[in-house]
Amino acid sequence: MLSTPQPSTVSLAGCLREVHHLALNVKDLQVARHFYGTVLGLHELTGAEVPETLKAEVEAGKIANFKTPDGTIIDLFWEPELSPPDSDPKQQFTRMNHFAFDIAPELFDRAVEVLHHYNVLIDHGPVSRPTGRGIYFYDPDGFMLEIRCNRQP
Template sequence: MSDAPKLGGIHHVAYRCKDAGATVEWYARVLGMDYVTAFAEDKVPSTGEDDPYMHIFLDAGGGNVLAFFELPNQPEMGRDANTPAWVQHIAFNVPDEAALLAAKAHIERQGVEVLGPTYHGIFRSIYFFDPNGHRLELACNIGTPEQHAELKTLAPDMLEEWSRTKRAPRQAAWLHTEPTSD
């Protein structure tokens, strides 16, 4: 029996923001998230450092919380210049394709540029950026139980081949071929 902890999900995920108030307003207006709580401290509780911050928490639905830190005494926030902008992102579930398309229309009406929908075999998604430069994704699951089972079966071999070759390994043939509607 493993001594590893039994996790009960993600308590919250935290990112940095440029302006806490503007971030709360944007997430409420664009994604309908409720602002649920905040902590403002002059000293960091875990380290004791003198570094004032505002830590805000937003309800992302389903018991999930998205949090941000505004750090006024730190250098201006940036991003990892060695990682493409499309890699690091936060993906949120929406119930179905109709909800995905409705969300896209709503977000575009807010003046936000949206990419997609993009087909990923077992889900479709749209992509856009928040005012802090964080890439966001809304995704709806479209995969069948059989497709999920096939991908789970292929996963160990795919990882082994990738680790050996650093090239895209064999995968389910249907994964990136969008079905045509007749």
């Protein structure tokens, strides 16, 4: 029988500042680079921008790094033998459901058009909620992503 953890006064509350980076395994690094760099328009780190600890792997073509507008880094790790447990990306195969990119409300429809232009597999949406709008879609390796915006005032 599992025991319920007891409340503790020891925690990291107030210590964590932000997401430092996300690291994703990808089967085809060039396809993933095109998706994150061209389709989503994220800035790919090059030269001195690449973290020192990853320079050798980036130079060897094993890792690519992208920076979101808020500064979060997305590391793509090339794993050529990678295959999800199910060929249907709608069958979730990790404990992570999705991660979301925020966009200004006036640019949301353009984002949807870009996804359609590149024939990106849409899971569902656009959806409208009291809090805003969102569209859920898959990257080339089956990770679900969302582009979302807050409700316009």
